[in-house]
Amino acid sequence: xxxxxxxxxWVICKSGTSVKIECRSLDFQATTMFWYRQxxxxxxxxxxxxxxxxxxxxxxGVEKDKFLINHASLTLSxxxxxxxxxxDSSFYICSARQLSSRDTQYFGPGTRLxxx
Amino acid sequence: SQKIExxxxxxxxxxxxxxxxxxxxxxxxxxxxxxxxxxxxxxPVFLLLIRENEKEKRKERLKVTFDTTLKQSLFHITASQxxxxxxxxxxxxxxxxxxxxxTGTRLQVFP
Numbered sequence: 625x626x627x628x629x630x631x632x633x634w635v636i637c638k639s640g641t642s643v644k645i646e647c648r649s650l651d652f653q654a655t656t657m658f659w660y661r662q663x664x665x666x667x668x669x670x671x672x673x674x675x676x677x678x679x680x681x682x683x684x685g686v687e688k689d690k691f692l693i694n695h696a697s698l699t700l701s702x703x704x705x706x707x708x709x710x711x712d713s714s715f716y717i718c719s720a721r722q723l724s725s726r727d728t729q730y731f732g733p734g735t736r737l738x739x740x
Numbered sequence: 741s742q743k744i745e746x747x748x749x750x751x752x753x754x755x756x757x758x759x760x761x762x763x764x765x766x767x768x769x770x771x772x773x774x775x776x777x778x779x780x781x782x783x784p785v786f787l788l789l790i791r792e793n794e795k796e797k798r799k800e801r802l803k804v805t806f807d808t809t810l811k812q813s814l815f816h817i818t819a820s821q822x823x824x825x826x827x828x829x830x831x832x833x834x835x836x837x838x839x840x841x842x843t844g845t846r847l848q849v850f851p
Contacts, residue, residue: 728789
C-alpha cells in the first residue's frame with residue numbers, strides 16, 4: 625500500500641518551454657502533497673506544499689509564478705515548470721501524506737528534467 | 741536555523757559487517773526523526789521513524805537510536821549485504837510536519 629507514482633519519469637525539453645509533472649497517490653487519498661527538488665549530490669529541498677483544493681504554499685526563494693502547482697483532487701497534484709531554463713534541470717520528487725498519518729510521507733520515484 | 745549533518749564521505753564496508761551511519765542536528769528539538777533509503781535516480785523510501793521519547797527502534801536488520809541530549813541519531817544495518825548499498829538520508833520535521841533532509845551518506849557494501 626501507499627504507492628505514489630510520477631509521470632513522466634524523465635523529460636527533455638527546449639529552453640523556454642513549459643513542462644508538466646504529475647504526482648498520483650495510487651491507493652490512498654492524499655490531503656497534502658509536497659514537491660521537492662534535488663540537485664546532484666545534494667539534499668532534497670522542499671519547494672512547496674499543496675493541500676487539496678487550496679493554493680500551494682511555497683518555500684522561501686521558490687518562484688510561485690515559475691513553478692505552478694495544482695492539487696485538484698485527493699489523488700493528483702501537478703507541477704508545471706514554466707519557461708524552463710537549463711538551471712531548472714534537476715530531479716523533481718513529490719511526496720504524499722494522508723490526513724490520518726501526518727508524520728509519514730510517501731515519495732514518488734522522481735522525474736528527471738533536462739532543459740537544453 | 742535548523743541544520744542536519746550527515747557524513748558526506750562514502751562508507752565502505754565488507755559484507756556481513758555492521759554499518760553505522762550518523763545524523764547530527766543543531767538548533768533544534770524535533771519530535772521525531774526519520775531515516776530513508778535512496779537509490780540512484782529514485783525517490784526516497786521510508787525506513788524507520790523514531791520519536792523523541794524513544795531511545796532505540798528496530799526493524800529486521802535495522803536499528804536506530806535517538807539521543808536528544810547529544811542531538812544525534814545512529815542508524816545501524818547488521819549483517820550488511822551488497823543489496824544494502826544505497827544512500828541513506830535522515831530527515832527531521834519542522835513547521836507542522838514538513839521535512840528537512842540531510843545530504844545523505846552513501847553506503848557501499850562489497851562482497
